[in-house]
Amino acid sequence: MIKNIIKKYKNKLFLIAYSGGLDSTVLLHQLFLIQKNNIPDMKIRAIHINHNLSPFSNHWLKHCQNKCKKYKIPLIIENIQINTTKNNLEERLRIKRYQIFYKNLLNDEILLTGHHLNDQCETLFLSLKRASGPTGLASMSIESMFGKKKIIRPLLEKNRNELKNWALYHKLKWIEDESNIDIFYDRNFIRHKIIPILEKRWPYFLKNCAHTANICRQETTVLNQFLKEDIQQYLTLDQSLKIKSFKHINPIKCHLIIRYWISLYIIKIPSYKIISSIYQQMIHGRIDSNPKIIINNNEIRRYKNIIYLIKTSISVKKIILFWHNTKKYLILPNKLGYLKQNYQGLSVPAPKKNELINIRFQYEGKILIIGRNKRRKLKKIWQEKNIPPWIRNQIPLLFYNNRFISALGVFVIQTNKQEEKIWKISWQNDILLNKNSNKYLFI
Missing domain, CATH: 1.20.59.20 (Chorismate Mutase Domain, subunit A)
Known part of the structure; x- marks a missing residue:
């Protein structure tokens, strides 16, 4: 059923998403037969994710362990603990699963999933519900990129009945997840209430859904080629x-x-x-x-x-950090890096003997900074320095007791106390301008 698809990949390293259900059971069995009869040097691993939502989840885990042991296929076991009271449980679980898959993939290893024709049709309906447009209607393809890895869906052109017939012929046993019949979930509602009616009226409906998805995918691919060139100017x-x-x-x-x-x-x-x-x-x-x-x-x-x-990051506006020992690094919250005293950093007035050095991330009021002749609101200074609003509360503000000294890497408060000694502070951080963030690097 999938031998020709598997044969075309030079790197015969595969990780199978194995839930123990019908789809992944057929996929695992077919990979086992291909390895046994056609490609003995093919490397197969399986990964089972325990969602811990069903009272039977440990039983399913044991089933998957026994099956992989029988096939002599290494099995990775991962657990998900997720808040079930929040909305979009299906989507949050899907995102979590794929994060786990990606984390476990080896170099040159390809992820295999058991998605089939019925799944494709369900995905198309969900895209219609979300008003996703042609990109969403393109649904899934047999092969696609998964970050920097590759994901293959070798069963995508086969419907669920074909998989079931294969499983029955080979006397395979699989898991029936009771949540799959709960029509509270959108995908299950489409699967059990919508598609059977359409298939009864139009037996070719599933294949036409796949054909529609393929057309949308082709047109989206061509459109994206034009957009890729056009967007450069912006x-x-x-x-x-x-x-x-x-x-x-x-x-x-x-x-x-x-x-x-x-x-x-x-x-x-x-x-x-x-x-x-x-x-x-x-x-x-x-x-x-x-x-x-x-x-x-x-x-x-x-x-x-x-x-x-x-x-999205957690607000640090109300946090105050005390730096009691300046010979040691001061770790900042929210992955904002750390402060250290050295000879390459920003020159600021040194604290007096009894002053407490503290770091804050919020200040309101007018200040006079070095290089200016009058006080200005801090908001105006941020604007003058071209610092976006969402960055402003991530910049460490240096205080001695309640005396504002500096926004590290941006400005220093002007003081009339010329006798004050100077010391230097470096802010080492990974707040960089890059394709995943528009944050700034200050040292």
Whole structure:
């Protein structure tokens, strides 16, 4: 059933996503037979993820262990603990699973999943529900990139009945997850309530869904080739998006550019509703506003006619850190790096003997910085230094007791006490301008 697909890959290193259900059971069995009869040097591993949601999950785990032991296939076992009270449980579990898959993949190893024709049709319906557009309707392909790795779905052109017949013929045993019949979940509702009716009326419906997905995929591929060339004129050095001219460009084209830009960073593209919201708020929003749109663990932000995609981070505004021993590094929260005293850093007034050195991330009021002749609000200084609003509360502010001394790497407060000694502080961090972040490096 899948021998010809497997044979074409030079690197015969495969990791099978093995849940123990019908699909992955057939996939595992077929790989075992191919290895045994055709490609003895092929390397196969399996990975089972225990979601810990069913009272039978440990029984399923044991089943998968026994099956892999019988086939002499190494099995990786991973566990997921997830909050089931939050929304989008299916999606959060899917994201977690693929993160685990990616983490366990070896160099040149290919991930194999048991997705089949019915899954393809379900995915297409879910894309219609989300108003995902042609990219979403393209659904899944037999082969696609998975980050820097490759994912293959060798059963994608076979329907579930074909897999079941294969399993019964070879007397295979598989797991039936009771949650798969719960139509509370969207995919199960489509699987049990929608597709059977359509198949009964039109027996060829599943294949036509796959054909539609393939057409959408081909057209999206061609469109993306044009967008890849066109978008270059709008990208900054750190791959953020310049939108100054977008008000004078066809809105449909703007939507496509924004969508393609987001696709450079996020595997799952947001719906057209979200893209439209980005367009309205970022392009046509008030110039003095500070719009923010959250997409999973990312944020779309605008600053001075440029929009940025950044990772959502925990606020550190209320944190105060005391640096009692300056001979040791001071570790900053939220992966903001660390401070150290050395001879290469920023020159600032040294603290007095009894002053407590502390680091904060928030300050309000007017200040007088070196190089200026009058006091200004801190917000105005941030603007003058071209520091976006979401970066400002990540910059460590140096205080002695309650005396504001410096925003490290940005400015130093002017003092009349010329007799004060000087010391130097370095802020070592990974806040870089790069394709995944528009953050800044200060030292």
